[in-house]
Amino acid sequence: MANARKQIVEKDQVRSYHCMTRCVRRAFLCGFDCQSGKNFEHRRGWIRSRMVFLSRIFVLDVIGYSVQSNHIHIILRTRPDIAGNLSPQEIACRWLRLFPPPLFKGKADWTPSHEIIEPLTRDAERIECLRQRLNDLSWFMRCLDERIARMANQEDQCKGRFWEGRFKCKLLIDEAALLTCLAYVDLNPIRAGEAKTPEESWFTSACERIQAFRKAAQGQPHSPENPDMPPGITSAIQQETGGEPDWLCPLTDRFSRKGVFQKLDEKEYFDILDAVGREKSSTGKGSIPLELAPILERLSINVTCWTQSLDNYDSLFRRILGRASHIMAHAKASGLNWFQGIRICRILFGT
Numbered sequence: 001m002a003n004a005r006k007q008i009v010e011k012d013q014v015r016s017y018h019c020m021t022r023c024v025r026r027a028f029l030c031g032f033d034c035q036s037g038k039n040f041e042h043r044r045g046w047i048r049s050r051m052v053f054l055s056r057i058f059v060l061d062v063i064g065y066s067v068q069s070n071h072i073h074i075i076l077r078t079r080p081d082i083a084g085n086l087s088p089q090e091i092a093c094r095w096l097r098l099f100p101p102p103l104f105k106g107k108a109d110w111t112p113s114h115e116i117i118e119p120l121t122r123d124a125e126r127i128e129c130l131r132q133r134l135n136d137l138s139w140f141m142r143c144l145d146e147r148i149a150r151m152a153n154q155e156d157q158c159k160g161r162f163w164e165g166r167f168k169c170k171l172l173i174d175e176a177a178l179l180t181c182l183a184y185v186d187l188n189p190i191r192a193g194e195a196k197t198p199e200e201s202w203f204t205s206a207c208e209r210i211q212a213f214r215k216a217a218q219g220q221p222h223s224p225e226n227p228d229m230p231p232g233i234t235s236a237i238q239q240e241t242g243g244e245p246d247w248l249c250p251l252t253d254r255f256s257r258k259g260v261f262q263k264l265d266e267k268e269y270f271d272i273l274d275a276v277g278r279e280k281s282s283t284g285k286g287s288i289p290l291e292l293a294p295i296l297e298r299l300s301i302n303v304t305c306w307t308q309s310l311d312n313y314d315s316l317f318r319r320i321l322g323r324a325s326h327i328m329a330h331a332k333a334s335g336l337n338w339f340q341g342i343r344i345c346r347i348l349f350g351t
Contacts, residue, residue, distance in 0.1 A: 007334040008171045008319050009137060012080050016063060016260070017137055018181045021145055021167040022071040029152070031069040031194075043152065044203040047072060050147050052247045057098045059083040059135045061249035063178070063260050064205035066188045073185040074144075075172070075205075076137055077249065077260065083135040088121040095130045096120070098143065141167045173322030173330060175261060176349045180306060180321065182269075183276060184313045190277050191311075198273045205248055206273055213266055276310065305348045316344050323349040 009017065023029040030043045044067045051074065055062045061077040086094075096112040104110045121127060133139045149162035172178045186206035189195040198206040199214075251266050252259040261269075309316055320327055320339045324346035331339050 005169060007336065008169060011078065011132070011135070014077065014079060014081060016075060016077045016172040016178050018170040018172055018185070019074050019076060019137060019141055019167050020071060020169075021141065022164040024161055024164040029070045029072075030067060043148070046151055047144075047148055048203055050144055054098075054140055054143055055247045057094050057134070058140050059086065060137070060140055061258070061260070062205075062247060063249045064182045064185050065203075066185045066201075066205070067203040068188055068192060069194070072144075073188060074141075075178075075181060075185060076140065078135055078137065080135050083131055086131065086134075088124075088127045089117055091127055091130050091134065092117045092120040094134060137169065169319070170317060171320040171322075171330070173320060173326045174349075175263075177322035177345075178260060179264065179269075179272075180309065180313075180348075183273060184310050186273055187277055187310065198270070198277060206270075208248060209251070209266060210270060213270070305344075309344070309348055317341050321345055 009015070030040050030047075032039045032041070047067050048065075051062060051065060059079045059082050061079060063075040063077055064073075065075065066073040093112050096116060097110070100110055100112075101116065145163050145167070152162055153159060170181070172181050182205075186198060186201070186204050189201040189204060190198070195201040198204070199210045201207045250259045251269055252261050252264060318340050320330065321341060322345060324342055327339055327342050327345060331337060
């Protein structure tokens with residue numbers, strides 16, 4: 001029996017979650033569909049553009065993402081600590097940008113005026129409700145999925161359900177779990193045979209971070225319109241993104257709480273992706289190179305099991321992953337005795 005989502009999601013805590021939503025149709029969400037002979041590659045740009053826009057509205061950190069041919073992975077971190085400090089005017093402005101009055105619908109550069117914001121700010125109960133929604137995973141995914149479904153249905157000239165069902169959600173309870181999930185998400189195109197290296201895995205968080213890192217190392221400004229992108233792939237970055245590359249949460253920020261890892265910087269993460277990616281592209285199993293062992297040892301990860309777990313991520317981890325002691329504490333707080341998958345987590349991450 002599946003656990004209720006309320007036993008997984010803690011709305012009053014800063015937590016990271018792996019969300020996944022899948023297309024229900026035989027036709028592809030993105031990419032080239034051999035059945036119909038149509039190319040839906042441009043839809044990846046729709047999805048990224050919408051995620052960037054929503055990241056400016058919602059009080060959630062986007063840690064990682066991957067847009068596949070028939071599903072989307074996105075790793076989000078709730079920020080009730082920031083949401084609780086937003087002023088009523090800021091909350092009203094964000095919400096009205098997300099759901100503008102009919103007169104302003106379709107205008108991406110529209111900014112609510114004081115005359116429109118003021119009536120909403122006087123309703124304290126409504127403001128508190130919107131404060132909760134702006135820090136809510138379900139509202140983020142709803143605003144993402146609904147927009148893409150409408151655009152796809154309009155393009156396909158059809159009606160009906162576009163997504164398989166409600167998005168799936170896993171709690172990433174500690175750094176070890178977050179690293180495992182982020183590597184799994186960023187390596188999805190490589191496992192699916194859609195890319196050979198992380199830097200060529202277009203429309204993934206790894207690709208964006210690698211391109212930005214390379215531009216910074218060369219002293220060049222980063223642009224979302226990547227000149228290295230092959231002609232068959234169109235980024236389709238819309239105006240609502242603002243053309244800014246900083247929408248992804250940084251991996252490490254030692255001077256604030258914004259970063260997601262305390263002991264792992266971007267270069268080290270790229271090394272891990274490259275090493276694990278090489279193993280999967282050749283034999284599908286093997287050992288991590290010796291020079292990467294200190295990084296994984298710092299996180300107390302069983303190297304062999306961790307590498308193998310990436311192949312069976314979905315079947316091993318259903319609703320939650322992390323160190324066994326953290327999972328047991330969360331289960332106790334939720335009124336449960338245990339969560340499925342705790343045995344492999346005990347082997348993988350220790351106690």
